[in-house]
Amino acid sequence: MTLVPTDPIALAQALIRCESVTPDEAGALTLLQNVLEPAGFTCHRLIFSEPGTPDVDNLYARLGSGRPHLSFAGHTDVVPVGNDAGWTVPPFAGEIRDGLLYGRGAVDMKGCIAAFVAAALKYIHHYGGLPRGSLSFLITGDEEGPSINGTAKMLDWLKARDEVVDACLVGEPSNPHALGDEIRIGRRGSLNAELVVHGKQGHSAYPQIADNPVPKLARMIDRLATAKLDGGTANFQPSNLQVTVISVPNTATNVIPGYAVAKLNIRYNDTWSRPTIETWVRNTAARAAAELDAKYDLTFSGTGDVFVTQPGRLVSTLKDAVKSVTGRVPALTTGGGTSDARFIKDICPVVEFGLVNSTIHQVDEHTSVADLKLLTDIYGRFISNYFTSG
Structure with missing residues (x-):
């Protein structure tokens, strides 16, 4: 045909x-x-x-x-x-x-x-x-x-x-x-972030000679995820940050992992730009890490402002x-x-x-x-x- x-x-x-x-x-x-x-x-x-x-x-x-x-x-x-x-x-x-x-x-x-x-x-x-x-x-x-x-x-x-x-x-x-x-x-803009909290691997029976990164990561992402970014604008709904992945390099129940990872996705409105939303995430993570004495790395990726x-x-x-x-x-x-x-x-x-x-x-x-x-x-x-x- x-x-x-x-x-x-x-x-x-x-x-x-x-x-x-x-x-x-x-x-x-x-x-x-x-x-x-x-x-x-x-x-x-x-x-x-x-x-x-x-x-x-x-x-x-x-x-x-x-x-x-x-x-x-x-x-x-x-x-x-x-x-x-x-x-x-x-x-x-x-x-x-x-x-x-x-x-x-x-x-x-x-x-x-x-x-x-x-x-x-x-x-x-x-x-x-x-x-x-x-x-x-x-x-x-x-x-x-x-x-x-x-x-x-x-x-x-x-x-x-x-x-x-x-x-x-x-x-x-x-x-x-x-x-x-x-x-x-x-x-809205879309920004991905990866937060890696570093600890010290060890036996779960001896936490005093290890450093568990998981509770520190949990507190840091709770601080990020529960913060109100804005109330929306004339053209856009409110911005939001979602935790999409949490992982640790560990399958054993008696091992404290050496690090823990969270992946985040932020959808942001015209209150923000890519540089300003990155700055907000960096500053919020830094304040939480200072309170927890956490060592961490934070990286960003994304293609849509x-x-x-x-x-x-x-x-x-x-x-x-x-x-x-x-x-x-x-x-x-x-x-x-x-x-x-x-x-x-x-x-x-x-x-x-x-x-x-x-x-x-x-x-x-x-x-x-x-x-x-x-x-x-x-x-x-x-x-x-x-x-x-x-």
């Missing part, structure tokens, strides 16, 4: 049938390239690598060379299927049952990519090209993985070519209950498109985890809008066929209004 690129359902099914679990491309990017090139897009396959990480295949496709330059960003990589036996349908079959399209990536986010491609091609066919400006796709294969060899490096590649993006829509599934509920205009896209042309154009198609006035929110918008916000205003996210990463991930069609209409209205306004 010949694939009709302007049919979002068929395109979503075809993408789902590519078993592109991070970092495998599995034909998904090739499929998109084969759809976009005949429509006039210039496509670049960008393979990036870094020692200790898998190579990642990415796709940049652009139609036009002028401004304004509107980009759609997304990812074809998906998380593993999990319990394969628990799926009602094969996870990579792209089957439709009772009006629902099932498959890994149906929501996050192959369905969203299919909807935007279909909307873009309908718009281009209607006008015989772009009336003005440029339209592009930034599609990575690394969003669900370490996010090292994907969007961040694609943006560096664009910068080296002096390509400017004026606005970007990321197709992350943003709606909690119904299409049109929310547009995400920002994200807090950001918010203020209402303007991009936000209003998308909001109007959502309302015109669904009748709903979407809330402007900043909830959820992280996405590749955390990289894109450094080059242009960025928002996120996609499908209903209630089944992402789950067994039997699915979206309704009706929602895919509605999303295509929303994206189509958004593209049209963006290029005819301003």
